[in-house]
Amino acid sequence: MSAMQVQRALLDGGRWHFQHGPIDLVIGADGDAASLETAHASAWFRFQTVLSELVAELPALRLPVRGPCPLQGVIARRMWHACRPYHSMFITPMAAVAGSVAQELIGYYEREGVNRAWINNGGDIALHLAPGASVRVGLFADLARLDPDDVCAEACFDVREHTPVRGIATSGWRGRSFSLGIADSVTVLACTAARADAAATMIANAVDVADARIRRVPANELKDDSDLGDMLVTVDVPRLEAVLVQRALQAGQKRASELQREGLIHAAVLVCQDAWLRVEADVPQPELGSALA
Numbered sequence: 035m036s037a038m039q040v041q042r043a044l045l046d047g048g049r050w051h052f053q054h055g056p057i058d059l060v061i062g063a064d065g066d067a068a069s070l071e072t073a074h075a076s077a078w079f080r081f082q083t084v085l086s087e088l089v090a091e092l093p094a095l096r097l098p099v100r101g102p103c104p105l106q107g108v109i110a111r112r113m114w115h116a117c118r119p120y121h122s123m124f125i126t127p128m129a130a131v132a133g134s135v136a137q138e139l140i141g142y143y144e145r146e147g148v149n150r151a152w153i154n155n156g157g158d159i160a161l162h163l164a165p166g167a168s169v170r171v172g173l174f175a176d177l178a179r180l181d182p183d184d185v186c187a188e189a190c191f192d193v194r195e196h197t198p199v200r201g202i203a204t205s206g207w208r209g210r211s212f213s214l215g216i217a218d219s220v221t222v223l224a225c226t227a228a229r230a231d232a233a234a235t236m237i238a239n240a241v242d243v244a245d246a247r248i249r250r251v252p253a254n255e256l257k258d259d260s261d262l263g264d265m266l267v268t269v270d271v272p273r274l275e276a277v278l279v280q281r282a283l284q285a286g287q288k289r290a291s292e293l294q295r296e297g298l299i300h301a302a303v304l305v306c307q308d309a310w311l312r313v314e315a316d317v318p319q320p321e322l323g324s325a326l327a
Contacts, residue, residue: 040053040054040085047062050078052078054085057081057085058156059155060154061153063150063151064167065147069148073143077142077153081139088109091110094127095126095128097261098125099120099125100121105127112130113228115228116134116228119296123236129235129236132158133226133231134227136153136159136160137226139153139160140153148162149164149167150163153227158234161200161202167194168192168194168195171191173204191223198225198300199224199225200224200225201224202223203221203231203233204222205217206218206220206238207238207267211235212256214265217238217283217304217305218305218306220234220286220302221234222290222299222302223302223315224298224300230299233293237286237290237293241286247274249269250267250269251266252267253266253267279307279309284311291313299313300315301314301315
């Protein structure tokens with residue numbers, strides 16, 4: 035896997051696409067030209083070593099989080115520590131891999147002359163916001179229904195520099211990672227991308243209800259080296275009665291509220307079959323409180 039060619043391409047709007055094996059990033063930034071050039075070059079240099087570092091510790095990254103951290107690499111350790119608060123439940127550091135990679139690279143944009151930057155790793159986003167800066171994020175619960183000719187987010191929210199949010203992550207059974215629950219999407223706002231990634235995974239797992247019509251299969255039947263082993267993951271959710279959807283969402287909302295009280299997340303938006311529930315910020319912020327505007 036680490037032998038795959040690392041690639042980059044300049045996209046419209048001055049954005050960059052970095053890709054190496056399963057890691058696929060889109061990077062955007064605003065600021066003065068010289069600072070942006072330095073930041074992009076530094077991030078690219080760092081990116082070229084990321085996959086090999088993770089592959090070197092992959093066996094340990096696929097083990098449940100227990101005891102002292104056994105990992106050595108800075109990204110691997112960030113993954114482990116982001117998942118550590120959930121050690122009483124089943125979780126491996128892989129639950130935070132996308133957010134942790136994005137968080138590693140956003141550090142190269144935290145410099146004078148860069149007004150704002152965002153690194154989107156498959157929907158898990160790390161942010162840099164200089165004083166006075168903000169970014170608007172769109173949420174799509176089901177990308178299969180997205181019309182590229184009519185891009186209008188089902189929900190959107192602004193993140194401003196004065197809020198503690200620097201990471202946004204989304205998880206759900208429709209995503210590229212496996213889920214134990216039935217959420218179409220759970221989007222979490224947290225202080226870092228790694229923390230948001232781990233929390234989104236755990237909340238999405240909690241959005242669930244018992245129903246024989248929901249199809250689940252062992253994770254290792256879908257991917258033989260899955261860190262979830264033979265745990266049952268969701269592969270199909272038929273249309274459910276509204277009462278069941280609400281029951282599943284409320285279970286996820288309860289988990290999200292617990293994590294918020296523990297200081298692990300700032301806010302969250304949960305979506306299942308066109309129904310929404312939110313966990314608002316402890317201190318209401320107009321830009322976050324209007325998440326469905």
